[in-house]
Amino acid sequence: MRAGGPAAPVPDRLARPGVVPDRPGTRASRGRPRHRPYHRRVPKPPVLTPQATDFPKWYQDVVAKAELADNGPVRGTMVIRPWAYGLWEQLQGEINRRIKAAGAQNAYFPLLIPASYLQKEAEHVEGFAPELAIVTQGGGKELEEPAVIRPTSETIINSSFSKWINSYKDLPLRINNWSNVVRWELRPRLFLRTTEFLWQEGHTAHATADEARAYALQILEDVYRSVMVDVMGIPVIPGLKTRKETFAGAIRSWTCEGMMGDGKALQMGTSHELAQNFAKAFDIRFQDQNGEMQHPWQTSWGVSTRLLGAAIMVHGDDHGMRISPRAAPTQVVVMQLAEDDAVAAAARATVQELLGRGVRVELDDRVDRGFGRRATDWELKGAPIRIELGKRDIDKGEATIADRVDRSKTSVPLTELVARTVEVLDGQHQRLYDEALARRTERTVDVETVEDALAAAGNGFARIPWATLGLEGEETLAKQGVTVRCLVGADGSLSDPDEPGVLAVVARAY
C-alpha cells in the first residue's frame, strides 16, 4: 500500500471483479419504454470460486456500505446496526412462531454458568473448553468458583430439567431460550462467526429415543428449513452431520446447509439428538408407567445471527443486498422526490394505503439528499421495492416501481400503484429462490472418487457415495479444506449413514 505511491483510484462501487462501474449517466428520457432496466448493461461478473479473494472483500463491502454491522471494540464482537437488526427481528418472529407451533415454550436461563457444570459431560467440555470466556472476579473479589459465559446452555438448562422432571407426565418438556452466547473463536467474521452472537437454543426431553429423534427432525423441517426456504428464499439441504462434525455431546447432528454466492457452504442451522448423555450427566430421571426410573432422551437445536450472513451471501449482487419481502424489515420504501405539496401528499397517501394492505412500508422524504444517494442506500440495503414519486410522475398521474430483485423500473398509473406494488412484492420471493436454486444446481456435481470430489469442491458442492468416501476420504478432504457438509439419502431424504446409497455432500465452507 505504502510502497507504490498514491493508490490507484478505487471505484466507489462494490468491488466485484470484472464489473464495469455502471454510472447511470445520461439516458434519453424521451420515448423510454414503460418497463426498463435502469442500468447500463454490464458484463456478467466472472464465476467466483471459493479461492477467489474477491467474494470476502465484496461481503465486507456490503456489510459496511449497507450499514449492517460494525466491528465492536473487543476483538470479534459486533455492533448490529438497525437495518440488520430489523431483519433479525423479522426472522426471530418467523422462527418464534414456528417453535411455538411445534409445542415449545420460551424461557430464559442465566448468562453465567458455574464452570463445574461444563465439566459434567466429557465430550461437551472437551468441545467447548478452548473457546470459553471465563469470569473469575465479581464485585472486586476473586470468585470461589469461576463462572463461564455460556457458549451454549445445555448444562445450565439441564440442571433445571433435573428439578423439573420427575414423572413421565412431565414429558415431553420443550423449552426454547433466546439469548446471546460467547465463543472465543480463532477467527471471527461479521455475522458468520462472531465472538458473541444472538441465537435461539431449544432444549427438550422425551420419554423415548424415537420421540426425541422425531422431534429433532420436526424442528429441522418445520422450523429451520421452513424459515430458510419459505421466508428467506434460500434453498437448503437438510442432512446428517458425519461423526467428525457432530455437536460435542450429541449422538447425531442434523443440519441445513446452504450454498453461498461463491459456491461455498454455510451451516445455517442445526438440530441435535443428545440421547441420554446430558440426562445422565445431570441426573435427570423420570418414573415411567411401570414405575421404573429412566433417563429421558433429549434434543437441542439452534439458529443464530449467522442467518444474516447467509442472507447477504446468497442473494447479494453487485449492488448490495437483496432480501425476500417475506423477511425484509421494510418491504416498500416510498420515496418523495421533490419538496412539493402534491408530491408529499401523494407519497403519504401511498404509505397509508400500503399500510392498510398490511405492507411494511417506510416513507423516505429526505428531500435534502440527492436522489442518487437515497436510491443507492436503499439498494445496498436490499429494500425489495422502491416507489419513486416525483413531480413528473404526479403531473402525469403516474408513479415508478423499482424492483430490487431484477433492478427494473416500471411506470404505473397512480390508480394501480398499490395493487401493482403488492403484485410485484408477491412475486419476488420465488424469483430469489429460483435464482439461488439454479446456481446451486449448476454448481453441484455427482462424483465417484475423492480426487473428483476435491476438484469439484473448488466450484461448489460435490456429491459422492458415502460408502466410497468413508472416514478416510473425509480426512483426506479435510486436509485440503474440504469438508463433508452432510449425508443425505440418494433421493434427497434424511438418512442414516448405514443405509445403502447414502451420499456425502462435500464442499468448502464458511
Add this chain to the structure above:
RNA sequence: CGGGGAGUGGCGCAGUCUGGUAGCGCACCCGGCUGGGGGCCGGGCGGUCGCAGGUUCAAAUCCUGUCUCCCCGACCA
C-alpha cells in the same frame, strides 16, 4: 499459533525512505443553487500522528521496546 498488512481529524488515506509550519478525499456544520441514480458553488468545525522510552537544536518521520486492529489458514452457530 503460522503467513501477510495497518495504526496520522468521525471514515478512507498521503506524508516516513531523505527529520524542519500536519495535508487530501469523504462525512459533518452554515448559505445558496439543485433535486428522475452516490449533485454543484462558496464558507467553516475538527488531529496529544497507537503507547513508552531514546537520539537530536528540532521527531508522524530515525533507534529500541510494547500494545492493538484487520486480512489469509487451523477451531466453529
